[in-house]
Amino acid sequence: MSPDDPVPMSAAGAAAAEHVRSVLAVLRELDTHPDLAETHPAAAFDPMEEPPGAAL
Amino acid sequence: MQPYEMTLASAAEAVRARRLSPVELVDSVLARIDEVEADLGAYVSVTADRARRAAERAEREAADGRPLSPVHGTAVALKDLIDVAGLPTTASSRVRAGHTAAADSAVAERLAEAGTALVGKAHTHEFAYGLTTPQTRNAWDRDRVAGGSSGGSAVAVASGTATFALGTDTGGSIRVPAALNGVVGLKPTFGLVPLRGVTPLSWSLDHVGPITRTVRDAALALSALAPGWAAEADDAPEPGGSAPLKGLRVGVPRNYFFDRVDADVEAAVRRATERLVELGATPVDVEIPMERYVQAAHWGLMVPEAAAYHEPNLRSDPDLYGPDVRALLEAGTAVTAADHLRAQRARTMMARAWARLFTGADLVAAPTVPVTAVRAGQEEVAWPDGTIEGVADAYVRLCAPANLTGGPALTLPVGRDRRGLPIGMQLIGAPGRDGVLLRAGEAYERAEPGAGRAAP
Structure with missing residues (x-):
């Protein structure tokens, strides 16, 4: 298998993937949120840095 | 009271005062493991010889009169996601067969330096990716789940087979088993306790923290895990007196946290919140x-990050992998x-x-x-409003916000509750x-009787 190939998906994995997609769908409502332009991703940060809300 | 029944605070104080030998404490904990572990299944491995050697060293250090840490001479269990040099970190998974940790994790180093004795590696739901830890049974009812994913750690503390333990928490995995077993669990501020040498589930959400029998014990454990942290540095009301929580504003949620909650759980938490108000807090x-x-x-965050770590x-x-984790x-x-x-x-x-x-x-x-x-084996919860919720989803639901913030x-x-099961x-x-x-x-805790008792 080439590392470029997708990870093989079992039947249970495919069902779980569909369920995950359905749960994540609600996040698309935030695509039109008025604050979105000023909202950067809170990527996994170095633990020595402050969590995103700490400064407020 | 047997030494294994002592809280971390009382055991450490007794060690400092030379009323209790760390060897006596570790022997009591190991005897307790012999008594109940076959029934409970909290441990992947028990490190009896290592624990006794550490306890002997702790005893010599106590006799030397040197300053001792607040957890010196006590018996600790580590969730088997946390590396200890020379021991396997199995993650309770066949994937890790043959694994040996090359170095101590940061928390294992700190606890060893603080004079604790490692009694064993505690079961986790495989790679921390679940909320029940099926290998382990609830300390108060063997037919019920331990919770997860730090189920082994919580059951060890609740049953007296460790003075305290460490777990990890990505979506409640310290707090869920602690609540289900009637003990205390702390998910600290993200990054306060270092994650070096802890197998990740989700880098954005992972935390490591203590599971203890009392809140006082959790504070002592945190001081050993995060030496730079000091309770006094927080701007908080001082305890003591008839209104120890005067000035504290307690937020009472009007949404989310009391939606679809068992009636006994809601009643107990509302009573406890009122108790905080009786102690001087202001409800908001x-x-x-x-x-x-x-x-x-x-x-x-969690689902793709976990997949990225495990892709090879x-x-x-x-x-x-177990079928649930693989899916x-x-x-x-x-x-x-x-x-x-x-x-x-x-x-x-x-x-x-939230800020x-x-x-x-x-x-x-x-x-x-x-x-x-x-x-054990129950997969769903049926709510009075007619909705059905998976057990894992139900257990994560109220814990996830603090992982996100x-x-x-x-x-x-x-x-x-009405069945005698613990409520958190x-x-x-x-x-x-x-x-x-x-x-x-x-x-x-000081205002309520019975804090810190081990399960029979």
Whole structure:
């Protein structure tokens, strides 16, 4: 298998993937949120840095 | 009282005062393991010889009269995701067969330096990716789940087979088993306790923290795990007196945390919140922000990050994973970058909204989990409104917000349900305000009898 190939998906994995997609769908409502332009991703940060809300 | 029944605070104090030998404490804990472990299944491995050698060293250090740490001479269990040099970190998974940790994790180093004795590696739900730890049984009812994923750690503390333990928490995995077993669990502020040498589930959400029999014990354990942290550095009301929580504003949620919660759980948590008010706290009505997006933000981070970590093994040896974990990991490989970034941005919004909430309240008091320990093998919870919820989803639901914000969350026992099963209340705080939660929890504990008893 080439590392470029997708990870093989079992039947249970495919069902779980569909369920995950359905749960994540609600996040698309935030695509039109008025604050979105000023909202950067809170990527996994170095633990020595402050969590995103700490400064407020 | 047998030494294994002592709290961390009382055992450490007795060691310092030379009334208790660390060897005597470790022998008592090991005897307790012999008595109950076959029934409970909390441990992957018991490190009796190592524990006795550490206890002998701790005894010599105590006799030398040198300054001792607040946890010196006590017996600790580590969730088997946490590296100890020379021992396997199995993650309770066949994937890790033959593994040996090359070096101590940061927390193992700190606890060894602090004079503790490692009694064993405790079971986790495989790779921390679940909420029941099926190998382990609840300390109060063997037919019920231990909770997870730090089920072994919580059961060890509840049953007296460790003075205290460490767990990890990505979506409640310290707090859920602590609540279900009637003990205290602290998810500290993100990054306060280092994660070096802890097998990750989700880099954005992982925390490591203590599971103890009392809130006072949790504060002592945190001081050993995060030596730079000091409770006094938090701007919190001082305990003591008839109104020890005067000045503390307790947020009482009007939404989310009491939606779809068992009636006994709700009643116990509301009574406990009133107790905080009787102790001088001021109740403040709070609206929990962005409740609609909690699960999606949590999954949008955890599911692809877990898959990314496990991708090589998913390619080479997928059959070595348990079916539930394998399905979730495979699903994570299909999450798009766009959805993952949506979750990251939702998290930023959520953290900012919670920071605004904490300008009007010092902490939020809420149930830790909506139901007590379910029967082993039960997969769903049926709610009076007709909805059906998976057990894992139900257990994560009230814990996930604090993983998303990075703020501390402390669970403590606040009563029993109609079946006699433990109920937990969680106190949730702003990042960096761990001391506020611990002081509030300690004040509650001092006012309520029976804190810190081990399960029979």
